[in-house]
Amino acid sequence: MLLYMSTSPSQQLSTPLHSVSVAGAVVREDGRILAIRRADNGTWEPPGGVLELSETVEDGVRREVYEETGIKVSVERLTGVYKNVTRGIVALVFRCHPEGGSEQLSDESTAVAWLTPEEITDRMGEVYAVRLLDAVRSDTVPLVRTHDGRTLIDMPRAN
Template sequence: MSVAGVVVRDDGRVLVIRRADNGTWEPPGGVLERAEAIEDGVRREVLAETGIEVRVERLTGVYKNTALGVVTLVFRCRLEGGHAQLTDESTAVAWFTPDEAVAAMSEVYAVRITDALHDDEAPHIRTHDGRKLTPLQGD
């Protein structure tokens, strides 16, 4: 299982990274450790990849990569402190407008930003093949 944080600043900009391993722009996140609480994992991953400390607000989406069998929980977060910095896992850390973030990302990561910015009460549930969104079974 993996987790990611869509970190939103007071001015509406969102925190994004360009991953060192594949060069893609994404919200920061990674694999949850076995004995780790889910929200602790979100905070740890965002800090490790960006230098930013966050407060986890709410679950905004559940995304299943059907090609890899990985489920990612995405949470909306608020900036608490720290300074954006490069790490071994990121070649760029930036605060993008939502439109800039969506334009820079592939469909499967862009939807995580748009889902997190909606004020829906229930989290979105989506599947993808690693590149494109796919219909949920039964759709």
């Protein structure tokens, strides 16, 4: 178990309360976006997973996309930060460009497909669809969104 120093005056050790995951929003020249159908629950999602302690964020994105899809990517930019308040997961989503490889299944995926934005909306739950749709926006400012695992939550912004 990893322990971290708290910021309390007593400087007590505490367990971490969040994990960090990364995902790739891989966009082809024709505008189609890479997605997987997960082996464990059958849902369509962006390729991604938990960031390993010893790797950079960009290396984690490249590794996860390749492991789950067989596609090699270059990482372009951060497009969004998504917090699951129920499970304590912070997901970093990066727009990526395909660089090679070919679609293949893995232990984690039962299907790999290049979907249109409309197909993403039809096949994915809201909290995963928004990650890919945010990534294809022309705006370059990363979005920060919060959800409960199923539905986006509008959180008031601090002034």
